[in-house]
Amino acid sequence: MATTRNDTVDHYLSAFEAFQNDLNGQASSPLNEVRKRALDRFAELGFPTSRDEAWKATDLSPITSTAFIPHVEFPRSVTETDLAPFRFGLNGPTLVFVNGRYAPDLSNPTDEDGVTVTASDEIDPEFGRIAPFDAHALTALNTAFLLDIAVIRIAPKVRVPEPIHLLHYTLPGEAPQLSTPRALIVVEDDSQASVVQTFSGQEGGPYLNNAVTEIRIGENARLDHVKMSLEGPEGRHTSNLLISQGRTSRFTSHTVSVDGAFTRNDISSVLAGEGCESTVNGFYILEGDQHCDNYTLLEHQQPHCPSHELFKGILQDRSRAIFRGKIHVHQAAQKTDAYQQNQNILLSDDARINTKPQLEIYADDVKCSHGATIGQLDEDALFYLQSRGISRSDAYRILLRGFAEDVLGRIELESVRDELTRRVLAKVDRNGATR
Amino acid sequence: MALLEIKNLHASVEGTEILKGVDLSVNVGEIHAIMGPNGSGKSTLAQVLSGNEAYEVTDGSVTFDGKDLLDLEADERAKAGLFMAFQYPVEIPGVNSAYFMRTALNEVRKHRGEEELDAVGFLSLARERMALVEMPEDFLKRQVNEAFSGGEKKRHEIFQMAMLEPRLAILDETDSGLDIDALRIVSEGVNQLHSPDKAVIVVTHYQRLLEYIVPDFVHVILNGRIVTSGDKHLALRLEEEGYDKIRAEHEEQAISA
Known part of the structure; x- marks a missing residue:
């Protein structure tokens, strides 16, 4: 097993050969050409280091010190019983991926009435435009080992009635595995859709889910997006979410990190059309030695765009969180109204949070605000609840629930919201005994 | 037997002694007013009785309904029938007022051996008790004390008292920040809630409130x-003379003793 980050890069270079052999004849496809170029680029870039601004506070060793094995075949069968807890009662178009591979018998794809939800190993003309691999090492790594790509396309003027679900599930194998989930989501002009991405996994060993999602939202279109990491206890999760928004479009996103040993979320939203609105919210709850890192970048390129960003987190035990949020207001982006907030509750002396909001403003007529708070649970509020007959442990739970609801309550899909709230409270309760 | 019996109560906060031997006996049916200038210890007494752990009891005893009150956690005191209306009610963002009140009420009801109220039962009781303090119903949909005005917060306290029906209510400077209406x-x-099997302690700086809630002691x-x-x-005498005269008299007594 590799130990240094250079060893690990070398590991992926040599693993690529075996991977190519396993592909059996598909090695001459256009996708494979992209894979090869991406691998070359990954070899040049190497893993990010703490010298990279976007990775400064992150200890990437959970990713770089293990040689995760890319694979073509998926090892064991998964049953509906395994998936049931992650279905959230969503009955619309669904694609299930097991260890990165599309599982048609568990899925419900569609290609009618202007709604396309399919898995593909072909290169869509728009593939990689919003998420190019040349500047982002983990995107290059994702592209180098791509297998099945989730493609969601909504034709103009279509309102998709039910949420679309991309459900990723990982069964850890004997050796640590690499999966490379990839999604391309295009919502054309005047359309409306809701997409849920679930990344889930079992206990049983370490694995890496290195996901990339690229989203284009057309003029006056609307997309509601929820991304959840509910990985297995040793699962590591890296995600690069990139969005490009057209004129007067609306994008709302909730990135919720509940389970998994290591989580890194990159979210870059380009407000590329005048008057578009972007809401990028997030929530994380950590325990044990869990690590969660959120890096957001909002590019205000055009005038009259509001953006709202609220990330909240609860840290227990020895957990560690990082929030870095950058708002970049370009010179043309007059009348920008950008709001960013990061709030954290630390429930343990050993938990650590590193939070850094950043504003870079080149326009002169804008409204931008940001703030970060780090604190403990409010003793006065605990006493207030107790003085009304509520036990201290229940008061604790009520306050933490209230803190979480501020973000989770904004998720429009009720079944998703309720299940996430339940999981967050379960995590609070698990640690309740130590208080 | 008195409902509340305080004997030689000493309490300190962060090592500074604030209560230096308080004795007080309160029987059912009585309304007591505790008056004093800022820093005299009157709010500390309210906090200590309601079980705020920021205050340390260093000596003395308190029995409530025959039980050792100091032995009980704050929530157990509430369940036993003690209520404090806060001088500064705490804002609790993210927590819905109705959810908070129903949770609290059902905890107290369970303790009394009463049936828990479902959403419908709760709402009809809440409506009735809100009318008592002229509170609009949308209060219940708001977050606890969040963005309430000073007057709304105080009315919310009395609403909670009306819901929980305590045997002993301690009103800690409930009059501060209130306009006449x-x-x-x-x-x-408060007057409507008072009955011969209950008692009230009004903690206040001013006599003003006592024109409306008339104390026995x-x-x-x-x-x-x-x-x-x-x-x-x-x-009334305090209102006319201020606290200085009584303070001077007390100091004389202390010296002559």
Whole structure:
């Protein structure tokens, strides 16, 4: 097993050969050409280091010190019983991926009435435009080992009635595995859709889910997006979410990190059309030695765009969180109204949070605000609840629930919201005994 | 047997002694006023009785309904029938008022051996009790004390008291920050809730509130001790003379003793 980050890069270079052999004849496809170029680029870039601004506070060793094995075949069968807890009662178009591979018998794809939800190993003309691999090492790594790509396309003027679900599930194998989930989501002009991405996994060993999602939202279109990491206890999760928004479009996103040993979320939203609105919210709850890192970048390129960003987190035990949020207001982006907030509750002396909001403003007529708070649970509020007959442990739970609801309550899909709230409270309760 | 019996109560906060031997006996059916200037220890007494752990009891005893009150956690005191209306009600963002009140009420009801209320039962009781303090119904949909005005917060406290029906209510400077109308509403609420099997302790700096909630006994607390007690006329005397005269008298007594 590799130990240094250079060893690990070398590991992926040599693993690529075996991977190519396993592909059996598909090695001459256009996708494979992209894979090869991406691998070359990954070899040049190497893993990010703490010298990279976007990775400064992150200890990437959970990713770089293990040689995760890319694979073509998926090892064991998964049953509906395994998936049931992650279905959230969503009955619309669904694609299930097991260890990165599309599982048609568990899925419900569609290609009618202007709604396309399919898995593909072909290169869509728009593939990689919003998420190019040349500047982002983990995107290059994702592209180098791509297998099945989730493609969601909504034709103009279509309102998709039910949420679309991309459900990723990982069964850890004997050796640590690499999966490379990839999604391309295009919502054309005047359309409306809701997409849920679930990344889930079992206990049983370490694995890496290195996901990339690229989203284009057309003029006056609307997309509601929820991304959840509910990985297995040793699962590591890296995600690069990139969005490009057209004129007067609306994008709302909730990135919720509940389970998994290591989580890194990159979210870059380009407000590329005048008057578009972007809401990028997030929530994380950590325990044990869990690590969660959120890096957001909002590019205000055009005038009259509001953006709202609220990330909240609860840290227990020895957990560690990082929030870095950058708002970049370009010179043309007059009348920008950008709001960013990061709030954290630390429930343990050993938990650590590193939070850094950043504003870079080149326009002169804008409204931008940001703030970060780090604190403990409010003793006065605990006493207030107790003085009304509520036990201290229940008061604790009520306050933490209230803190979480501020973000989770904004998720429009009720079944998703309720299940996430339940999981967050379960995590609070698990640690309740130590208080 | 008195409902509340305080004997030689000493309490400190962060190592500084605030209560230096308080004795007080409160029977059912009685309304007591505890008056004193800022820093005299009157709010500390309210906090200690309601079980705020920021205050440390260093000596003395308190029995409530025959039980050792100091042995109980704050929530157990509430369940036993003690209620404090906070001087500064705490804002709790993210927590819905109805959810909070129903949770609290059902905890208290369970303890009393009463059936828990479902959403419908809760709402009809809440409506009735909100009318008592002229609170609009949308209060229940808001987050606890969040963005409430000062007067709304105080009315919300009395609403909670009306819901929980405590045997002993301690009103900690409930009059502060209230205009005349709000003061009247809050006082009428308290008066309507009072009954021969209950008791009230009104903690206040000013006599103003006592025009509406008429006390049976008035106690003056100075420097952590009750220095004198009387009937409602003592409050009027304080209003006219201020605390300085009584403080001077008390110091003389201390010296001559």
